[in-house]
Amino acid sequence: MGKTVRDESTASAYWAAANTFCSLKDVHVIADAPVGCYNLVGVAVMDYTDAVPYLENFTPTSLTEKEIASCGSSEVVQELIEKLSAPHRQLILISSAESEMIGSDHERMLQMKFPDVRYFSSNSLGENEWQGRDRALRWLFEQFDNRKAAAVEPGTVSIIGPTYGCFNSPSDLAELKRLIAGAGGKLKHVYPFESTLFDISDLKNSDIIVVMYKEFGSELAKLLERPILYAPFGIEETKNFIHSIGDLIGNREQADRFLHLEKQTTLRPIWDLWRGPQAEWFPTVRFGVIAGKTYAEGLETFLAHEMGMQCLFSIDGAKADNTTIREELRQKQPQFLFGRMPDKIYLAETSAATRFIPASFPGPIVRRALGTPFMGHSGTVWLLQEIVNALYDMLFNFLPIQRRTEPTEIPATKVSWSSEAESLLQELVKKAPFISQISFGRELKNRAELLATSQGKNTVTVELLQQMK
Structure with missing residues (x-):
């Protein structure tokens, strides 16, 4: 008997292609996809949030039983291409799991009738969303590069990675831009979030490439053959990130000045919290992370390695065994869990007192404001602020407040405890x-x-104690 997969952690490469290509302003995506849920990305929002806006540059072929069972989708695809073709608009046709299952390969038809339309086989049945985004970003550059030799502009920095459907992208992107500018870099491109097909070739002219996510973007960055930096988490990684930009652009003095200013301004709350009484709580805080690789490793780096909190587990959501996670959360409940909606459901199933903090999709969470970063120095302040506030809130709930309720009932007679029951009680209390x-x-x-x-x-x-569980 095969293994049952509980709660899929990532979307398919089809969604990756849609989220990547639709980020480009001069692209219109035709999805060879059926009627139903595959229309959601075009008319609603990914993960029931506004992480993906209404996509005006997305049109599904809306396959029906007729196309899937008999005639195929070639005819409806041609009709859509003729309807949507317009000057200064690049059409890209992508496959879905359904069109791949019936063998719809439009490459030859497009070459013969619509040579300007590009076809991208999303490999929806074989790749997850991170693999799909990685391949889609590289494919775009290979398809639309102007084939000219690179003319590197000194001091320029381009960011690869932010696409629709990425958790907390607006806020973390804003922090990356702030750090790059502060260190003396000149932002050239944010690809593909703020790009067009026209300026894709300019990526190779950047002095430095910053890859925003460890999950995808590295393949294209390596192809460009420029120095590569990764988005930082925590204090030490951010310091090294700032110094690296300064060294690579030949302006270490500017980077040092910016870092000195950061310690006096952005990072000041960290120092104040560290000197305050709440710092004594940090070694007692137990937390877990189930998120994308970037956030899972980044949160462990900052909270555990720098703040001294106890990391019970840090799991890459793309590789997570959700059945194991569900059982682990039942056995040992962290005070804080950074995770996805499935993890919040697992906590609810056990009535856990854990404070849940969204750190990944899927999940009904809106993160379009720029003031909730996880990355960089601003991220360290926001994360620590959230944890300290939650600790105070937790403490408030246990204050001996005189409540307007019936007085707590106490046993009428003295009750003794067996030594075994006393030991079990201590074990149960330690889990709180x-x-x-x-x-x-x-x-x-x-x-x-x-x-x-x-x-x-x-x-x-x-x-008797076991009866109360």
Whole structure:
């Protein structure tokens, strides 16, 4: 019997192609795809958020049973091409899983009738969205490069990576731009988010390439044969990123000045929080991450290696075994979980007290504001601020507030505890967030003694405690 896959972690390469090509302003995508859910990317939003806006440059062929079962999709594709053709508009036809299953390959037909229209086989059945984005970015450059020799413009920096459907792209992109400018670099292109086919060739003329995500973009960056930097997380990586830009453009003094200013301004809250009493909580914080590789590794780097928090696990969502994750969350509940909507569901199934912080798609989360970065120095401040505020909120919930409710019931008679039950109680309390362990233990003990009294027992046993789980 084959393995059952619980909750697919990534979309297919079809979505990758749509999200990549539609980011270019002068491209119109024709998706050889059926009626139904494949229209969502064109008329709604990916992951039920506004991470993907309404795509006016996307048209599906809306395959029906007729095309799939008998005549194929060639006729409807030709009709759409004739309808959508216009000056200064590049048409790109992409395949879907359904069109690939019926063997729709339009390469020859396009060469004969519409030589200006390009065909991209998304390999939807064989690749996930990160593999698909990587191949789509490289394909675009290979198709539309002007074939001229590179003429590198000193001091220029281009960013490869941000496409529709990427978690937190606007905010993290804004932080990358800020760091590049501060270090003395001149931003040339953001590809493909802020590009057109006309300026794709200019990528090779950049002095430095910054790859925003570890999941994709590296293939194209290597093809360009320029120095490559990756988007930084945490304090040390960001310092090295700033210094690297300064060194590569020959202006280390500007980078040093910017870094000195950053310590006095952007990073100041980190120092203030570190000197405050809440810093004593940091070593007690247990967190887990299930996200894209970039965010999974970046959060562990900053929170665990630099802030000294306890990382229970850091998992690349594309390689996640969701059944194992679900069981692990049931066994050991972190105080904070950075993750996806499936992970939030797993926490709800166990009534966990874990604070969930979105860090990846899929999930109904809007992240279009520029003030919620994970990357760079601004990201360190925002992340630590969120955690400290959540810790204060957690503490508030356990304050001995006089509530307008019935007084808490206490056992009428004294109840003893077996040594085994005492040991189990201590183990259960250790699983609770550190700040709330005293209150949690007191409440659990009171409930156990009330249960013993209601059953006519004068001793709390392991069996009785297990009835409360």
